[in-house]
Amino acid sequence: MxxxxxxxxxxxxxxxxxxxxxxxxxxxxxxxxxxxxxxxxxxxxxxxxxxxxxxxxxxxxxxxxxxxxxxxxxxxxxxxxxxxxxxxxxxxxxxxxxxxxxxxxxxxxxxxxxxxxxxxxxxxxxxxxxxxxxxxxMPPHLVRKDANASREANLQHVLDLARNYKVSKETAGRGYVDYRHEPVALLITQHGRLLRSYRRQQDFPFISVNWGAEIPKATLLRRKSHPISSLSEVEETDAALWLDVSRGRRAPAVFEQVYQQQDGYALVLLTVDTDKVDEEGDDRNWNRRNTGR
Missing domain, CATH: 1.10.10 (Arc Repressor Mutant, subunit A)
Known part of the structure; x- marks a missing residue:
């Protein structure tokens, strides 16, 4: 050098x-x-x-x-x-x-x-x-290319970044959030509670689950068992479980993927599709707000 x-x-x-x-x-x-x-x-x-x-x-x-x-x-x-x-x-x-x-x-x-x-x-x-x-x-000029090497967002990309750049999965995930072309969010969880979350504030909706709070049981993370070091499929999930959708606005379609780790830790990747509106999720969210649940 x-x-x-x-x-x-x-x-x-x-x-x-x-x-x-x-x-x-x-x-x-x-x-x-x-x-x-x-x-x-x-x-x-x-x-x-x-x-x-x-x-x-x-x-x-x-x-x-x-x-x-x-x-x-x-x-x-x-x-x-x-x-x-x-x-x-x-x-x-x-x-x-x-x-x-x-x-x-x-x-x-x-x-x-x-x-x-x-x-x-x-x-x-x-x-x-x-x-x-x-x-x-994780130099931006290199990570941006690697984070967008495939069409669909996937936690496997985060695992690949962590291995290739020799960084922690959390650091790799933050880079993925920053440089992936479409808005994604990475959540760090342990024993069903949210420890930290990362998103681009300018284009990913507000995450309604507070740091330290229990994650809703109907999420993919909680409703299914995930073997250690396993990567789940990407599944559509109820937007109201994760996002704060304003009254009168339709909820975007939300997709969830889980990577289970040791000691109760898990990574969760959330992606949103604003072109595909979750009308049922929007109705559920509106009802919860108006019934106090």
């Missing part, structure tokens, strides 16, 4: 950093060699993090002339790579400076942060670091 810290000197945002890196390294392809890139950009070493309760960390000096990335040894490869990208962002973005110490220590909450307008400055930094990790591990 030939890219240097000097090449990135004027880059203050995750997007600009990623653009400049790929401008200087146009041959980088999946899976992006994130550890080699970190060393190339001034990280002296990547070591095991032994502090309990944290996923990753960065030790650096005031000038950020050098740094050491720390990663929990309990992580799988995909999450380890994301954490390295996250800590590299803290090292490269000039405004990210640890307060009162020589290090960042990042928890799972930090690695899930996404609100870059959060009131808390630290959480804004964490969201920026996550954005950089996503952009560098």
């Amino acid at each position: 030939s890219v240097t810290r000097m090449d990135l000197a004027d880059c203050g945002s995750p997007e600009k950093l990623a653009i400049e890196i790929f401008k200087h390294e146009p041959s980088l392809a999946p899976a992006i060699p994130i550890e080699a890139l970190a060393i190339q950009l001034g990280i002296a070493e990547i070591k095991t993090l032994e502090t309990e309760g944290y996923q990753g960390g960065l030790i650096t000096n005031e000038q950020k002339s050098k740094g050491v990335i720390l990663v929990s040894e309990k992580m799988r490869e995909g999450r380890r790579r994301f954490t390295i990208g996250h800590e590299l962002a803290h090292f490269l973005i000039p405004t990210h400076r640890p307060v009162g110490s020589d290090r960042f220590l990042c928890s799972l909450e930090h690695l899930l942060a996404s609100d870059r307008k959060a009131f808390d400055q630290r959480m804004r930094w964490e969201a920026e670091a996550n954005r950089f990790a996503s952009l560098i591990l």
